[in-house]
Amino acid sequence: MADVAQAPFPLTFGTYEDARKLIGQAGEKTVAEFSVTQEAIKVYCALVEDANASYWDEAYAQRQWSGIVAPPGLLLSWCMALQWHPHRERSHYIMALRVPLPGDTLINVATTTEFDRHLYLGDRVSVQDRLTQISEEKDTRLGIGHFLTTEAEFVNQQGERVAVQTNQLFRYRTHEA
């Protein structure tokens, strides 16, 4: 399924030995394409059916937090790449996509996020992540591949840390492939 996988989320292919050379390496610091907006917050809350007044009620949010805040679950979404851009190739800040490995697909496995502060309307996040671990080859229910661990730091436009995230994903080939 390499052709299919390449198109929407470009992956880099190589060996486990190639991949190990990147441990400790950081990706480029990326300024989010999307700033925090009330509309994006509403669409996400409609997805998870969250009525939290901090996201919907301006008067309440002003009293409690000095303004409407973004749901923490939206953190990654601000940094996702547009499907098309007039001046740039589509690229993702996610370091794990650029690690050369045989696996032609991936799935996210575990995420831990620690939050320092809220994001407010108009805020724009920057993110930088770093590859910290690659497992040896593992044979799982889904296929054969490697677990990649990355650590990402998210800051706002003032350079204040918003959150740090440790993420583990599985880069694999299915047993049929």
Next chain:
Amino acid sequence: MAELKFWDDVAEGEALPKISMHVPYVKVILNAAATNDYFPGHHDPEYARAQGQRNIYLNTMAIEGFIDRVATDWAGPHAFIRKRQMQMRASIYAEDTMYGEGAVTKRYQDTAGRNLVEAEIKISTDEGLRVPAVVTLELPRR
């Protein structure tokens, strides 16, 4: 507005009430749009099956939002989510119904003097546990 939980009133062992949400196809597509996540496993059933999945499935951010809802539906909008740990042991597919529930496992103050509550949260479908999580909330005092 939901009842507001204050740190003083929380007891270890207290239950976080169960919530549920049906996930029709349109919800999984809304998931892709709402989170700017166009990884094909979240919108292309053929790709999802080639990956060894049964159907298109929710992404991490949708499940995070549902985990957070279990916590803040219980604690109220004045709660600040300090930390969330989650393990995606199995996917949540289009046409599943997902459930979230939890229990307070710890009530404590950290070294910075924050008033914290830790809760174990379980996200399941009719097939069983899908995503175990632990959320640490900061709550105001009375």
